[in-house]
Amino acid sequence: xxxxxxxxxxxxxxxxxxxxxxxxxxxxxxxxxxxxxxxxxxxxxxxxxxxxxxxxxxxxxxxxxxxxxxxxxxxxxxxxxxxxxxxxxxxxxxxxxxxxxxxxxxxxxxxxxxxxxxxxxxxxxxxxxxxxxxxxxxxxxxxxxxxxxxxxxxxxxxxxxxxxxxxxxxxxxxxxxxxxxxxxxxxxxxxxxxxxxxxxxxxxxxxxxxxxxxxxxxxxxxxxxxxxxxxxxxxxxxxxxxxxxxxxxxxxxxxxxxxxxxxxxxxxxxxxxxxxxxxxxxxxxxxxxxxxxxxxxxxxxxxxxxxxxxxxxxxxxxxx
Amino acid sequence: xxxxxxxxxxxxxxxxxxxxxxxxxxxxxxxxxxxxxxxxxxxxxxxxxxxxxxxxxxxxxxxxxxxxxxxxxxxxxxxxxxxxxxxxxxxxxxxxxxxxxxxxxxxxxxxxxxxxxxxxxxxxxxxxxxxxxxxxxxxxxxxxxxxxxxxxxxxxxxxxxxxxxxxxxxxxxxxxxxxxxxxxxxxxxxxxxxxxxxxxxxxxxxxxxxxxxxxxxxxxxxxxxxxxxxxxxxxxxxxxxxxxxxxxxxxxxxxxxxxxxxxxxxxxxxxxxxxxxxxxxxxxxxxxxxxxxxxxxxxxxxxxxxxxxxxxxxxxxxxx
Numbered sequence: 001x002x003x004x005x006x007x008x009x010x011x012x013x014x015x016x017x018x019x020x021x022x023x024x025x026x027x028x029x030x031x032x033x034x035x036x037x038x039x040x041x042x043x044x045x046x047x048x049x050x051x052x053x054x055x056x057x058x059x060x061x062x063x064x065x066x067x068x069x070x071x072x073x074x075x076x077x078x079x080x081x082x083x084x085x086x087x088x089x090x091x092x093x094x095x096x097x098x099x100x101x102x103x104x105x106x107x108x109x110x111x112x113x114x115x116x117x118x119x120x121x122x123x124x125x126x127x128x129x130x131x132x133x134x135x136x137x138x139x140x141x142x143x144x145x146x147x148x149x150x151x152x153x154x155x156x157x158x159x160x161x162x163x164x165x166x167x168x169x170x171x172x173x174x175x176x177x178x179x180x181x182x183x184x185x186x187x188x189x190x191x192x193x194x195x196x197x198x199x200x201x202x203x204x205x206x207x208x209x210x211x212x213x214x215x216x217x218x219x220x221x222x223x224x225x226x227x228x229x230x231x232x233x234x235x236x237x238x239x240x241x242x243x244x245x246x247x248x249x250x251x252x253x254x255x256x257x258x259x260x261x262x263x264x265x266x267x268x269x270x271x272x273x274x275x276x277x278x279x280x281x282x283x284x285x286x287x288x289x290x291x292x293x294x295x296x297x298x299x300x301x302x303x304x305x306x307x308x309x310x311x312x313x314x315x316x317x318x319x320x
Numbered sequence: 321x322x323x324x325x326x327x328x329x330x331x332x333x334x335x336x337x338x339x340x341x342x343x344x345x346x347x348x349x350x351x352x353x354x355x356x357x358x359x360x361x362x363x364x365x366x367x368x369x370x371x372x373x374x375x376x377x378x379x380x381x382x383x384x385x386x387x388x389x390x391x392x393x394x395x396x397x398x399x400x401x402x403x404x405x406x407x408x409x410x411x412x413x414x415x416x417x418x419x420x421x422x423x424x425x426x427x428x429x430x431x432x433x434x435x436x437x438x439x440x441x442x443x444x445x446x447x448x449x450x451x452x453x454x455x456x457x458x459x460x461x462x463x464x465x466x467x468x469x470x471x472x473x474x475x476x477x478x479x480x481x482x483x484x485x486x487x488x489x490x491x492x493x494x495x496x497x498x499x500x501x502x503x504x505x506x507x508x509x510x511x512x513x514x515x516x517x518x519x520x521x522x523x524x525x526x527x528x529x530x531x532x533x534x535x536x537x538x539x540x541x542x543x544x545x546x547x548x549x550x551x552x553x554x555x556x557x558x559x560x561x562x563x564x565x566x567x568x569x570x571x572x573x574x575x576x577x578x579x580x581x582x583x584x585x586x587x588x589x590x591x592x593x594x595x596x597x598x599x600x601x602x603x604x605x606x607x608x609x610x611x612x613x614x615x616x617x618x619x620x621x622x623x624x625x626x627x628x629x630x631x632x633x634x635x636x637x638x639x640x
Contacts, residue, residue, distance in 0.1 A: 008431045008432075009428040009429070009430060009431065010430075010431065010432060013428075024428065025426040025427070025522065026424075026425075026426045026427055026428060026520070027428070028348070028350040028351070028352060028360055029350060029351035029352070030348040030349060030350055030351065030360070031348070031349035031350070031351060032348060032349070040348055040350070040360060042367070042426060047362070104346075105346075106345040106346045106362060107345070107346055108329040108333075108344065108346060108347070109329070110329060110330075111328045111329065111330065112328075112330060200346070202345065
């Protein structure tokens with residue numbers, strides 16, 4: 001969490017003249033986002049977020065991310081709406097970096113979501129899947145099996161430092177996934193990172209979804225599996241069946257899962273747990289302490305992988 | 321610039337129930353303040369700053385700082401107003417730290433203030449001096465000559481690493497100050513750190529003064545001298561006489577300086593430059609790189625010390 005780039009008020013004022021946002025009243029660098037610099041702006045027309053894209057974001061992907069946010073917001077999904085400049089462009093340049101202005105969403109991200117919140121997340125995820133169905137751009141999931149394999153190749157030799165036996169365990173998972181990963185399930189735009197930090201609530205009502213920088217085309221049920229991992233485990237790694245039920249029922253109230261999607265959930269959940277374990281493991285082994293990237297413990301996701309491996313039927317997640 | 325302490329939405333919500341600020345809509349950790357953790361809050365009644373006081377602030381001084389802000393705000397100075405809790409207290413506890421809610425001031429701090437802005441700063445400083453005159457609490461200036469001496473004792477042996485000859489130069493200044501530092505000039509509450517980061521503008525109009533955590537009792541003219549150092553030098557260390565004139569005329573339009581104060585300005589300005597050189601030098605020599613304290617170059621203030629040493633009369637600052 002950091003602001004990587006300093007922005008002077010003079011250059012920001014000049015930049016904002018290109019956007020229909022009114023007069024700048026204040027701006028504060030905010031400690032949010034691990035990949036970008038973000039500022040909260042107050043203007044005479046309201047609050048906005050200014051994002052400067054730093055090196056870790058692929059600039060060629062920005063039109064996809066911003067186009068998607070605009071598409072979803074216009075279809076009623078509560079997500080930030082990129083503000084179009086007077087010349088029709090969305091991506092400008094500020095402090096030598098690609099920069100955008102997006103609308104600010106009020107709301108709080110929760111450390112301890114309840115089952116009620118999980119139901120809201122399920123509904124919002126399904127609504128996002130439906131709203132994205134006619135989005136015309138595509139982006140392959142860079143963190144699908146091929147991407148996992150690259151991370152694993154870089155981390156495998158030192159994996160047993162994190163937990164003895166981890167290398168053999170993950171090798172066996174890869175062999176299984178490469179043979180048995182589900183094919184032919186309904187697919188389209190997924191969020192791919194809908195963790196509690198990326199969902200805002202006002203009371204029990206969901207007020208916004210943010211951070212679309214992992215969004216891509218992949219299986220809808222894989223996005224559901226990621227939400228099970230992100231929302232339905234307790235701090236002691238136990239699976240909270242009440243939350244699982246609520247999340248899945250919320251999702252299905254908007255977009256029912258097919259029989260094939262339900263049957264695939266245990267494997268998709270294992271895969272999703274592996275994906276987050278691998279990015280954490282890679283950072284754990286390669287990023288120096290005290291750097292700008294926050295290192296998170298990969299073992300939390302090893303525990304989830306093992307939980308899902310023992311699941312016999314998707315009904316154990318609380319599927320109706 | 322950092323947020324040192326993480327605050328969960330649940331504990332913040334519980335904390336805010338004690339204050340008449342309405343419902344919490346959002347909060348963002350902001351990259352502002354080198355000594356505290358600060359959050360920008362949006363509530364149903366407006367915007368506020370939540371400050372958690374970290375170790376570097378002396379807790380016994382908080383009633384002085386917060387009482388002063390309340391006193392000044394109530395007298396019409398544009399500064400943050402601490403919000404009083406329902407039980408009458410101002411200082412609460414959050415995340416194990418003393419915590420306060422203050423009103424949010426719109427405005428931009430300027431990297432390149434003009435003479436017009438300097439005139440506004442001069443007026444606001446004089447208004448602050450007048451408004452503080454009947455503030456009932458007192459706080460000695462911890463960074464007056466005795467405090468400088470402590471910093472210098474810790475840094476002197478390595479001072480020549482920063483610039484050869486610096487130790488002897490500063491020793492001579494100390495000898496001069498200890499003999500000739502002005503006494504008997506008008507004194508009272510001063511801001512003591514009124515740098516451009518701590519002053520907000522909306523266009524050419526000053527909209528707020530912030531960061532009263534160095535405020536204390538000392539000579540008013542010393543506060544003027546600090547503003548000359550902070551506002552009237554260019555990046556190449558040249559003194560901008562137009563800005564000096566504007567700042568001093570602005571100040572005198574509200575509180576005229578006495579003949580003794582005018583005559584003391586060169587020595588007070590030297591002393592103020594030494595004070596900021598010493599805190600920078602101390603951090604430069606003792607704080608490790610990559611730490612949370614931002615290290616600033618002490619040589620900028622060595623240059624100012626030399627400028628003021630060559631001043632023959634305060635008229636050279638642009639005094640009318």
